[in-house]
Structures are given as structure tokens and as C-alpha cells.
Amino acid sequence: MSAPAPDPVFTAFCAAGLWPGLGKRAAAELPAAGITSADAVTADRLLALPRVGRQRAERLFSSFLAAQPTYAVVALLVGAGLEARLAATAADALGSDAARRLRDDPWALLGLPGVTLGDADRLAISVLPGADRQDSRRGRAIVAMTLRTATRDGHTVLPADLVVAALRAEQIADPAAAIAAAVESGEVLEHEPPEPEFDEDADLDELPEPDPALRTLSLARFGMAEEAVAENVARLAATAERIADPAAVRSVAKGLDDAQKAAVAQVLGAGVSLLTGGPGTGKSRTVAAIVTLLRSKGSEVALAAPTGRAAKRLEELTDHPAVTVHRLLGAQGTSGGFARNEEWPLDADVVVVDEASMLDVELTAALLEACPDGTHLLLVGDPAQLPSIGPGHVLGDLIDSGVVPFTELTTLYRQAEGGAIARLANAVRAGELPPVDSPDREVVVVPATGSAEAAQRVVQLVTDSIPRALGIDPATVQVVTPVHRGAAGTIELNKALKAKLNPGEGTVWGFDVGDRVVATANHLDLEPIGFANGEVGVVTGTGDGTLDVAFASGPVTVSGKAMSDLRHGWAITVHRAQGSEWPGVVVVLPPEAGGMLSRPLVYTALTRAQRHLSVVHASGAALARAVREVDVRPRRTRLAQLLAENAG
């Protein structure tokens, strides 16, 4: 008797690794055990697999049964000629009745990462005989997709006109109906244009109409988050009571300038306040004074930052515990919400968040919702640095709204005032790119043509020119580039720099003693103090699958999972360098980064340098253009308008 032909759905399910606990090797051995379809799966047959005992067979059988929702999705996907791997994501996102939901609305597939409209259309043709490109579910899904794509560029809203144009580009005949369907589903919100200023003397017949071109749409997630931020800022502003007499500032005023003292006084009175300024203007020193004052008053202070590294630094500078905002709020896994919320709010009198330019709108909404009436919130940050990864422009919008009290620190203390680095950084902050005038070579600009030549210049600067001409140890010089790929990206630069500075085999996970490494994730729980994403260290020893790494904050022995979160760190991206500074910095601007150059990126890169800055410039006119424009792609948001409306 010959075995039945293997069931393609079953085969795809197993091959895609969707059967929990079943390895690749075991999957390949299933046919030999007589298991070629779902119906053939029994604990007894599984027992026939090599290296499988009774207990494992039972476990495999029950994990197969538990994976039935995923199996049902695989059946749909395979029928449409789509990748079975998608099934796991679909079951995660759509729940145990994912298959039924996809049969009801195949375009719901578009909500999953990596799915194209073409994929969703194929599924639709396969599950809905006679599927029509004018189907209202399709139009609705394209509206949401358009808004999701905009979200990746940081926008929380899009003008309705742009969404209409996107719908027309997909041959949707009735864009208004598609938008109405998206709003009806609850996934999308429609925002009427702001009311024009009311002029009391105007003729009643000529009341200005809101401009329909200003109508916007948002994904409800982000539209509601912005509304929550605006409402809760107003709530905290209205419920705050003065913590201490402004005269109390005197007790910590020693060493603070007038603006810094004003910032301290502001926190004592305001429910929400802002403290802004560039690197070296004393933001941290001011926060330290605030913490000292509040502790002396017996107030409960909570310190937090959006990144682990910023939290760690805040803790060192204030000598007061600081955590990530996620930790502060009790983040529950990737999809989940936060343990601290309206029902179980934070119990601090004052909450201070450093590096607030990195706050996106959802995290800010969660933070504000967890602050009970009367909490004072201080956001500290530099609006000129890179914007948050998630959508929103929270710090900038809070400033632009004009309704939140803020103090801007402008006096530079860290770099020599009038030094070439500070002059250049200040000019870039203001949108200008003056010719560099630095006879003492504090700033050196090295022109290059193409990324290969740029890379050569970088290696030359780090290993030869900078140490020889300026006497700066290469160990204190950091290379910073916008990109990973290409000849002047981190990957190739690190290879070239390792070959010159610390050649070797890479005995443990590609690393040798003497290699510079950078962390790409937080491991704050390693002994004794762990490491934070973006920290740079040097390998000081290797063991059996372990590395001893000396980070600036202390030594750490790294093994296992944490090891895979280390990369070579002579050259790192500008994004990862945010929040760190080095005595010497080489900034590389390769031509292929031209499109991603922006004023915040250039400013962030330049301000990483304390004593010496070399700029290897190969991006031509794109650099001046990027610095001149406030941002190449400004984020469209509604928060500033909402804040102003709530205040008025």
C-alpha cells in the first residue's frame, strides 16, 4: 500500500516552523512516520519519530492542537499562493478566529507588517469568488494602509486630500465612500479643519468657512493619543498646586544661572513645564538641583527617560534612581498596555523625563494618563535633535502650542564658548551652514568624492592624522555615520578600522580583546550594572563563550543572548550616538545618505564632539539644503492645535 500524497497545507505549515516544539529535522522526518496530513497527527504516530519519547509525543500533539488557529490561516494563505510564514503574525494580530476574519475581509491582511496590497488582493480573489477591486472593504483597507505608511514618517494625521489621491492611484472610484467606510469601522478618525478666527466686526453673511482642504484623517490609535495628551496636559495644568514658595529656589541656586533658576521655580508651580536647550547648557545640572530641592521638601520624585542609556546617565547625574519610561509605567510586553494608568496611577509628586525629544505620542499619552491630578510633570530635552522613532512631534508641539510654560537654556558651559564646534553647532541649529573657520583645527572639514574615498579618509583621520597632528588618542575618537550599508556605512567602516586598529580572527562571536563594541539593546540586569543600548565599550577579556567588556559605566561579563546585542563600535550610526559624547568625533556624510540628511541629523552628529570634530563631507549640496530646511519632511501632527484649543 502506498502512502497518500502529502497534504500541501500540512507540509507548508510544518516547513514554516509553525508547529511549536517541532524542529526542522523532526519536520523532515514526519512522512517517514506516516504523518503527511493534519488528520494523521496522533501521539502514537509521533512516537515513531526518532528521538521522541512518550512525553515529548504527547506534548507535540497538544501543541499541534493548540496551533489550529494558525493552521486554518495557513490553509487560506497556501490556497492563495502566499507565504505560510505570515500565518503566525496573522494569528497573533487577529486572534484565534483569524481565519474566519480573513475570510470575511481578506483585506484585513493588509494590517500585518510586510503585506502588500497585491498580497491582500490575491487572498481576496482566492476566498471571495468574484472579488471586486471596488469592494468597500478594499477601499477601507487602503485608507488605513495609507495612514499607516505616513505613520512610519512620523505623521499622526494626513490631509484628507492626500488620502483621496492615494485611493485614486489604486483606481478606487469613490474615495469618499472608502473614507466613510474606514471611519465607520472605527480604525480611522476624521478631523474637521480648525475654525477660522472669528472676527466680531465681520458681516454675519460672510462668516469665514473652515477650509475643507485642511480636513485631516488619522489612525484612531494616534489621533486619540494626541487628544489624550492635550486633555491631560490641560488637566495637570489645572490641578497642580504650588509645591514650595519660589524663594525656596534659593536653597539650591548656588551655581545656577538665571534661566536655570527660573526652570526650577517653574516646576514648583506648573502642572506641566518644559526645559529645553542644546548639549552643554546645563539641563542635567538644573534637573539635579530640582531633585535636591524636592527631596529636601519631602516630595516624591520619579525620574525617567525614553532610553536605557539616558535613564542610566540621569541616575548618575542626580544620584537618584531613574528608569526607562516603559519601566516607570510597568510596560507589559510588546502588544500590551501599561500596568500604571488611570486606575493605578503613579504616586510621585513630581515626574521628570529627560531626553523628551524621543517621546512619541502614544508613550506620552500613557505617561500623562498615569499621572494623577496634582502631579507636576517636567519634560527636559533638546527639540533640535532627532525626532522620536514612533509617530508624533510631542516636544516640538508642546513648545509650538505656546500654552505650556517652558524655559530655554542657551548659555553654553561645556564646550569653550566661541569654540569652533559650538559655533558650527549653533549655526546649524539656527539653519545656517557657514564656512568653517578653525585655525586651531578644532573643526576640520575633509572633502571627499564618493563613499569609497570618504571611507579611506575616515580611516586615515582616525589612525593617522588625528593622533599625529592633534595628539588625540584614537581610543577616544568615535566615528559617526548616518547609514549601516555602503562603503562609508558602519559595517564596512568597522571592518576597515578593525583591520588597522585591532586586527584579529574574532575568536569569540567575532570579537577579540581590544575590539571596540557598541550595545544594540538594553541588558540593565547583568552584573554588576549591566549595559544600555548605545553604550560603547572595549573588550578586555574573553572566556568560554563570554566577553569581558569595559563600558564607561563599568565592567560587564557578557554571554548568551546579550552577546548577540553587541556589534563592533568604532563606527556607529548617528541615531545610536544620540545621547553620547566623545573627545574626538569623525562625522561621515556619504553621498548615499543625501536623502536622509536633515537639520536634526546633522546637528545631532556634530554635537557629539567635545574637543575635536572632523567632517568627511561627500554629500555635496544635499548637506546645505538639509541644514537650511527645518526638516526635509516635517511631521504632520494635530497636537499643537489641540493644546491651543483646550487652553482657549
Add this chain to the structure above:
DNA sequence: GCCTGCGG
């Protein structure tokens, strides 16, 4: 298309 935070 490029870059990137947090969490388990």
C-alpha cells in the same frame, strides 16, 4: 529607502 526606542 534610510534610521531608530521600549518590552518579554
